[in-house]
Amino acid sequence: NIELICPATISKINYRPDSSPELELGDGRILSAKVLVAADGAQSRVRQTVGLGVTSWDYQQHALVIYIDTDYEQKDITWQRFVASGPQAFLPLTGHYGSIVWYNSPDEVNRLKALSFDDLKDELVAAFPACLGKVNAVLGTASFPLTRRHAQSYVKQGVVLVGDAAHTINPLAGQGVNIGLLDAAALAEVLLEASQQGLNIGDINVLKRYEKMRRTENLKMMTVMDVFYNVFSNDILPVKFLRNLGLGLAERILPAKHKVMRGAMGLEGKLPKLARGVHII
Known part of the structure; x- marks a missing residue:
């Protein structure tokens, strides 16, 4: 039951009397739903239109x-x-x-x-x-x-940001895709639970559950990538020495190596159920 409308441009986003979003496309078509998921990339038109700011x-x-x-x-x-x-x-x-x-x-x-x-x-x-x-x-x-971009808020009544629309990260270790998929898994979990509880899935308080699950975790990963970027791009001798020492220890200490590898695969931290292999349906 998925209809792909492509190409398409957003003309405006309005709110109906029940506070659900209504999307007007460039060709005049009107789309409405309980929740609008903005997964439209780093230059997210949805994010800009609804006024969700970014720090960059x-x-x-x-x-x-x-x-x-x-x-x-x-x-x-x-x-x-x-x-x-x-x-x-x-x-x-x-x-x-x-x-x-x-x-x-x-x-x-x-x-x-x-x-x-x-x-x-x-x-x-x-x-x-x-x-x-x-x-x-x-x-x-x-x-x-x-x-680097990070949305100051991931949610607004009836609207939620995921992936690059919510954050762009230094592509140093290819983590942008991983944290975007974790966003999607967390949002699916939150929306399903809200639906099962009989709640309006577009309600701001429901969507804030998703933001609580993901924003801090994403900020941690963004910060780690910035640290890696600055440390590995630095040729100052003491920094190079400590960097090489740390890599050598991580290679020799298997639990540390395993933890680093799991982190690089996006398998550390507070993971949504789908990322832990738990069925949510």
Whole structure:
């Protein structure tokens, strides 16, 4: 019972007499529901329209994403390292394809994007280690600025933010997807419980249960990623020494290593039932 309306733009959001949201699309169609879930990305039109503010700052770096064809068939291994200009990462895709994420200054990213694909391939070969395999071709590029955003509130009467509409996180460890999925799991749990209790699922007090479950947890993860970003991008000798010492200890102390790995998979903290494998229906 899902209808996909695409493409579509939001013209305005109104409230009906029962305080439920009513969405007017650019083509004049009117949609109404008990609750409007804003999962429309970092520049969320819903968030802006209903007046939910954000706190944000710029990391003064851009990320260049490069889609490549490689000599090796890729496996489920992600590679990342830290250099003076910022992190570099390799993400495996299907077959011989992979995705390079290259952090750098906005000027340098713009310079790299302006190169032909052949010249960009030469830059990749010079900048990335040979262990990733031969790069046969660059197939496409995209870039985006690194900006941290966090909604000052996730909810309003009849409206709730999830995923990038609620928060954008430093993509250092790929946690943006994880915490977005945890948002969705928590919201499903809250709405189902409210429905079973005979409550209005769009009521602000119901939606605040979701916000209570997720906002602090997301803030913790955002802060941890900022600490990692600053520590691993720092070449001051005492910081490098402590960083290497910490990594060495984490590698040798299995419980610590296990906890770090679970955290990187989004399996630590106060998890919603679905993330713990508990059926909610």
